[in-house]
Each structure stands twice: as structure tokens, then as C-alpha cells.
Amino acid sequence: MRPPLKPLSAAIMLAGFSPFTAHAAFVPPIADSYTASSFPKSNYGSAARLKINNTAETLLRFDLSTLRSGTLSNDVAKATLFIFVNKIITPGTLTIKPVTTAWTESGVNSSSLPGLGDIEVKEIPVDQSGIYIPVDVTNLVRSWVATPADNFGLAIAPDVGAPGTSVLIDSKENTRTGHAAFLEIALTGSGPVGATGSTGGVGPTGPAGTTGATGAVGATGAVGAKGATGATGATGGTGATGATGATGATGAGATGATGATGATGATGATGATGATGATGATGDTGATGATGAGATGATGATGATGAMGATGATGAGATGATGATGATGATGATGATGATGATGAGVTGATGATGATGATGAGATGATGATGATGSNGPTGPTGNTGPTGPTGPTGPGGGVFMAKTTFIPSSTVPAFAPISGILGVQTTENVAQEIIPRACTLSNLTSKASISVSMTVTLMKNGVGTGYSCTFSSSTSCGAPAGSPVALVAGDLVDWQFSGTAPGGTTQVYISAICQ
Numbered sequence: 001m002r003p004p005l006k007p008l009s010a011a012i013m014l015a016g017f018s019p020f021t022a023h024a025a026f027v028p029p030i031a032d033s034y035t036a037s038s039f040p041k042s043n044y045g046s047a048a049r050l051k052i053n054n055t056a057e058t059l060l061r062f063d064l065s066t067l068r069s070g071t072l073s074n075d076v077a078k079a080t081l082f083i084f085v086n087k088i089i090t091p092g093t094l095t096i097k098p099v100t101t102a103w104t105e106s107g108v109n110s111s112s113l114p115g116l117g118d119i120e121v122k123e124i125p126v127d128q129s130g131i132y133i134p135v136d137v138t139n140l141v142r143s144w145v146a147t148p149a150d151n152f153g154l155a156i157a158p159d160v161g162a163p164g165t166s167v168l169i170d171s172k173e174n175t176r177t178g179h180a181a182f183l184e185i186a187l188t189g190s191g192p193v194g195a196t197g198s199t200g201g202v203g204p205t206g207p208a209g210t211t212g213a214t215g216a217v218g219a220t221g222a223v224g225a226k227g228a229t230g231a232t233g234a235t236g237g238t239g240a241t242g243a244t245g246a247t248g249a250t251g252a253g254a255t256g257a258t259g260a261t262g263a264t265g266a267t268g269a270t271g272a273t274g275a276t277g278a279t280g281a282t283g284d285t286g287a288t289g290a291t292g293a294g295a296t297g298a299t300g301a302t303g304a305t306g307a308m309g310a311t312g313a314t315g316a317g318a319t320g321a322t323g324a325t326g327a328t329g330a331t332g333a334t335g336a337t338g339a340t341g342a343t344g345a346g347v348t349g350a351t352g353a354t355g356a357t358g359a360t361g362a363g364a365t366g367a368t369g370a371t372g373a374t375g376s377n378g379p380t381g382p383t384g385n386t387g388p389t390g391p392t393g394p395t396g397p398g399g400g401v402f403m404a405k406t407t408f409i410p411s412s413t414v415p416a417f418a419p420i421s422g423i424l425g426v427q428t429t430e431n432v433a434q435e436i437i438p439r440a441c442t443l444s445n446l447t448s449k450a451s452i453s454v455s456m457t458v459t460l461m462k463n464g465v466g467t468g469y470s471c472t473f474s475s476s477t478s479c480g481a482p483a484g485s486p487v488a489l490v491a492g493d494l495v496d497w498q499f500s501g502t503a504p505g506g507t508t509q510v511y512i513s514a515i516c517q
Helices: 009-016 137-144
Strands: 023-027 029-036 049-052 055-064 076-090 092-098 121-127 131-136 154-158 165-168 183-187 400-407 414-418 441-449 455-462 465-473 487-489 492-504 506-516
Touching: 029 049, 049 055, 049 154, 076 137, 092 137, 121 131, 400 414, 441 455, 441 465, 455 487, 455 506
Parallel strands: none
Antiparallel strands: 023 183, 029 055, 049 165, 055 154, 076 131, 076 165, 076 183, 092 121, 092 154, 400 506, 414 492, 441 487, 441 506, 455 465, 455 492
């Protein structure tokens, strides 16, 4: 497994590439997008992640005018493309081709795919997410520097030998991780020549030099002038002309006569056409069966939510001590005393001896006074220590019910997308509707209906690829049994609903539900 690579490492390694000083320039993309053959009219220029799989390829373009002035192609010591692998769906290898015609980030789609050149780099391994992958594109960048008009960027797709490769890389619009692709270009040389300095002052006259050695012998003098030409001698007599050789005899072979053209053979007689067989008698048309009169069944009730796990046992801590008993209420008032007997009327004699104690009066006991108010409660005793927590009950079954509602308006087109749950208007760009699955579950029991009669199919999309698990409905009633098999999902999968078929043409509410457990 390749360790994460820091962006500056390539520049550090290039320090020893040449005896000249190497200067690294970092060039971000000015445009990035991807095209998907399954949705030929869709544009993904604003997507945060760029897809690369057997139906999608990524386009990148860079502006090299930011390189230092006067840069030539042979000044490029090395050029490295860095792409950040956000997610690996299926590991494999990638290939890079130059783009040969113009394209725009906001306009490119699969139906307007620009031209592509021959493979520039192939068999680029992708087997780990969360890292930058370096790719040597030196020759491609040198060609762009030499001919800037040919710089339309590059395309990344699965390698021919690994068509199942499927990965996501960060785009420059990804504000969450900020790992856009970039070029690291190492340039040789020491930069442009500086301005010529001013001329220095004249130095002092040096001392007289020693006498030089004797000079070499002078060169030989020029050749003297040519003497006058002597008189022309007498012309010699003309020699006799030789005899002409005899002409060879012409070949005497006669040209053969042209052979006569052979006679054209007679055309064979046309065979007689066989007689047409008699047409069999048409069978009687069977009687038309009576139209069934059964009422449309009511919509089935939504399946019950999975049972909640049992509640853990209540802690067994001891009950705190009972507070002290409040003070006793005040004693009720004493009953009224019986009436006193009349005082005797005799003259007061001398004080006699103390008489015997009279009998106790027999007056009835007064009624018991009312009970005093209850005293206030005493302070509450301290709370006892909390008992140990009971064992956790078993976890209930995972998953839940996904319920989604989306709206088509008169201008809506298909294919279109909606989140797997919640309420959101129909979307033309899939990544806007995608949601992340938080835990593993299997999605089943798909059903869907619309508020008016339509002719559409809703399909579960997993990581941008159709799963085949779908539901087709042609009226406002719920669709029948879904096509395909329930789909296993894992934590981190991106899912959404895709609509295909015929757009409603009017404002329409579409309802979707499924169970994932």
C-alpha cells in the first residue's frame, strides 16, 4: 500500500535532477468536470467530487501562462499531476489522454464530449483513498508550453485492462476537504538575465612590460607576375573519319492473329413457379371474457417499526433513611370548669377548725379540645448511594423506514433525482440528491405512487450506479411488486432515487417508501 505523498515531495526530489537550479511552480486547475454516458445531457461542473468509472471520465484543464516569462519547453525538467483519491469503490488502474478540442466546465456533458488524443500515461494504480496520487506528465506539459494553443487539458478514465475501476477524486469545488488536483512543474535555469550594470571607472596604467621575444621569420614573398603567353603553334591536320558500323537486322517474328470470340451460351429455361398452398380457414373468435369487477384493494398499511430493545433492569440502590418525625402538635384547650356552688349566707364566726375536705365536685368533664394542626415535616434524610447500573438490554433490530416526497413541475425533465428520505423538489444533478447511509442494512419493500396519472420508474442508485431495484407505476395507485432484488448497503454508501420514463408535464407529487434493516 502506497504511503500518503506530500505535495512538496516531488519538488524536493527534483533538487538533484539537473546541474542547474530547479524552481517548482504549482498550477491549480481552471476547469474540472466529469461526463456520464448514462446521463448524456447532464453537466457536473459544480460537483464536489469527480467520478471515474466505465461510464464516466474526468476532465481537467490548467493555465500555464502563470509560469515565468520566456519559459520554453526544454526548461520543464519535470511535471507531475497530483489527484486526491476521495473514495475507492473498486480499486484498479487509470489512464490519461490529452484533450484535443475546446470544452467548458459549465457546458460539457457526454453528448458534447471533446476530442481525445492517444494514451499519454497508462496503468496508474489506485488502491488507497485519502491520499494524493502523483502522475508523471512531463511530455504532455512540454508540448503545451511549446504550443499553448493545443492546451485543452487532459482526460482520466479507467485503464483498458481494468474497465471495472471506479473511484471518486476531489474537485476544486470541494470546500469540505479542499484537495483539488494540481500540477507541480520543476523548471531548470537560474531565471531571466538581469540588466547590464554601469561601466566601471578606468583603472591606473600598469608598469612597462618586458621586451618581447624575437619575432618569427616573415612569410615567403608573393609569386612574381606571370610571363607573357607564347605564340600559338600551327594547327595539326584533321584525321580521317572512321567507317560507320552496319545496322543490325530487325527481328522477323510475325504477330499472331487474334482468336475469334466464342459464342454466348444459351440462357437456361426458368423453372415453373410452384402452386400457392390453400389458405387455412380462420378459426372462430372466442367470446370476450367479462371485465373483472373487483374493487381496487386498499393501500396496505405501513409495516410496523421494529420492536425497541428491552429496557435494562432498574438499579437496585438502597432507599434513603426516613426523615425524623415532626414535633407533636400543641395540646387542645381545657374544657370549661363546672359552675361554682352558692356561697353560704351565715355570719362569719370565728375561724373554726379547718373542716374536712369537701367531696370532689362531680361536674362533667369538658369536651376534648380540637386537635392541633400537624407540625411541619422534618428535613428529608440524605439520599442513599445509587445502586449499580443494570445490564444493558439487547439491541433492537437495526434500520428503519425511508419516506420521501418530491415534486415535479411543468418544466421538469427526466432523468431526475430525489433524496432517499425527506422532502425536496426533483433535482437534475444527482450529487445534490445523494445521502450517506450511516450503518449497514438491506433496503427492501420499495413502493411508490403519484398524485396524478404518470408513466415513470423509480430506481435505487448506489454510489452513482443503478442497482436494478426499481418500481414502475403508470397511475396514481401504488406500483406492484418491485423489480430486482433488495440491495445490501454499507455505512458510507451514497444513495438516492432516480426517475426515468415520461415526465408528468404538470405539477405532480411523488411519494416513495422503503424499509432498510
